[in-house]
Amino acid sequence: MTTLYVSDLDGTLLQPDARLSDTTVEILNREIAAGKLFTVATARTPATVAPILERVDMRLPAIVMTGAALWDTRTRRYSRVVYMDPQAAGELVEVYRATQTPTFLYTLVNDMIHIYHIGPLSELERDFINERVGNRFKVLHIPEDGNSILPARLDHVVLFYGMQPDRKAREAYERIREVRGIRPQFYHDIFGEEIGIIEAFSDKATKAEAMRAVAARYGADRTVAFGDNVNDLPMMLAADHAVAVANALQEVKEAADEVIGTNVSDAVANYIAGCGVPQEEASR
Numbered sequence: 001m002t003t004l005y006v007s008d009l010d011g012t013l014l015q016p017d018a019r020l021s022d023t024t025v026e027i028l029n030r031e032i033a034a035g036k037l038f039t040v041a042t043a044r045t046p047a048t049v050a051p052i053l054e055r056v057d058m059r060l061p062a063i064v065m066t067g068a069a070l071w072d073t074r075t076r077r078y079s080r081v082v083y084m085d086p087q088a089a090g091e092l093v094e095v096y097r098a099t100q101t102p103t104f105l106y107t108l109v110n111d112m113i114h115i116y117h118i119g120p121l122s123e124l125e126r127d128f129i130n131e132r133v134g135n136r137f138k139v140l141h142i143p144e145d146g147n148s149i150l151p152a153r154l155d156h157v158v159l160f161y162g163m164q165p166d167r168k169a170r171e172a173y174e175r176i177r178e179v180r181g182i183r184p185q186f187y188h189d190i191f192g193e194e195i196g197i198i199e200a201f202s203d204k205a206t207k208a209e210a211m212r213a214v215a216a217r218y219g220a221d222r223t224v225a226f227g228d229n230v231n232d233l234p235m236m237l238a239a240d241h242a243v244a245v246a247n248a249l250q251e252v253k254e255a256a257d258e259v260i261g262t263n264v265s266d267a268v269a270n271y272i273a274g275c276g277v278p279q280e281e282a283s284r
Contacts, residue, residue: 002037004220006063006211006235007268009042009052011228012245014263018052025055027269032057036272037220039063041207041235043199045106045113046071047137060214066185066231067210068158068201069108076137078111080213081158082205088181089154092200093118095179096160101172103162103198104128107151113138118148124163124195160200169196176200187230199231207231208238226268228252243271 007013015021020028032038041063042049049062053073061070061079069081084092089105096103102119115138121129132138141149151157164172166188173186176198183203186196207225215223225232225239228248233255236242244256245263253259261267 001222002218002220003222003224004037004039004060004211004215004218005224005226005272006039006041006207006214006239007226008228008232008235009040009044009049011247012226012232012263013040013268014052016264020052020055021266023266024269027266027273029055029057031269031272032059037218038272039214041067041211041225041232043231045137046073046076047113047132047135049073050076050137060218063207063210063214065106065159066199066201066205067207067235068205070210070214076111078108080210081108082202082209083108083155084157084159084200084202084205085181086154086157088179088202089157089160091179092160092176092182093150093154095175096162096172099172099175101162101164101168101198103160105150105157106159106161107156108158109156114141114151115139116141116148116150118150120148122164128163158201158205160198162198163195164198166194166196169198173198185231207235211235211238226271227256228263243268 037060039060039062043066045065049064058073061072064071070079096118102122105116107114129142143149173184176184181203182200184200186198211223223239224241225236226243227236228245236255242256244253244259245267246259247262260271
């Protein structure tokens with residue numbers, strides 16, 4: 001039986017400083033060299049995935065943008081890109097405008113991500129953008145005055161990504177859920193509980209479907225998925241075996257087949273190597 005191991009990054013495989021520990025890198029490279037199938041599934045784009053994985057001999061494509069695409073870390077090329085329906089994308093733009101909810105819009109053209117913005121930039125969003133200026137994997141189309149600028153066409157949209165104060169984000173999320181053909185997600189991320197994150201993809205773009213595609217491409221007949229947050233649940237529930245780290249949200253641990261150590265303890269890498277010891281059992 002050939003097993004594909006798929007791990008979320010933030011809060012699962014990565015340390016709290018968003019880096020891979022030397023121990024995890026050593027274990028992953030050893031297990032990959034021995035023939036084990038391993039990849040990551042993340043909401044991140046290649047712009048931040050590439051430096052994180054630069055020390056790992058990745059032989060399978062990474063699942064990026066919550067399953068909207070696969071990205072080959074060696075060739076720097078995308079495959080299996082799931083674009084949003086242009087009509088749905090247009091409706092989303094109008095919802096964001098009507099609710100006065102600023103957000104980022106991502107398109108993918110010729111293996112390059114282009115980032116646009118709806119509405120004026122908040123200070124949090126300015127910090128977000130400043131961290132990405134000059135990145136070779138992205139092109140920013142955001143004027144210095146922070147006003148809106150959109151692509152001429154909406155047929156290459158892969159993602160809407162917004163961060164707003166919790167209450168405003170929740171209100172916008174309820175409106176966004178009414179748009180057909182998209183899959184929105186609301187969660188709190190590294191910015192803290194007071195900030196709500198809204199992501200919107202095509203309803204055909206999920207970590208679960210991307211995981212299945214990678215498994216089929218590389219002949220895996222069993223999948224093991226690791227996660228810590230609600231956006232990992234579709235992948236975990238679709239896997240043959242779902243593993244939560246001990247620092248995962250309670251609902252994620254309850255949905256898992258097994259709970260292991262924390263991300264700080266290199267639990268995922270040790271589990272893949274066969275050294276992991278379950279801390280508690282959980283049934284779906």
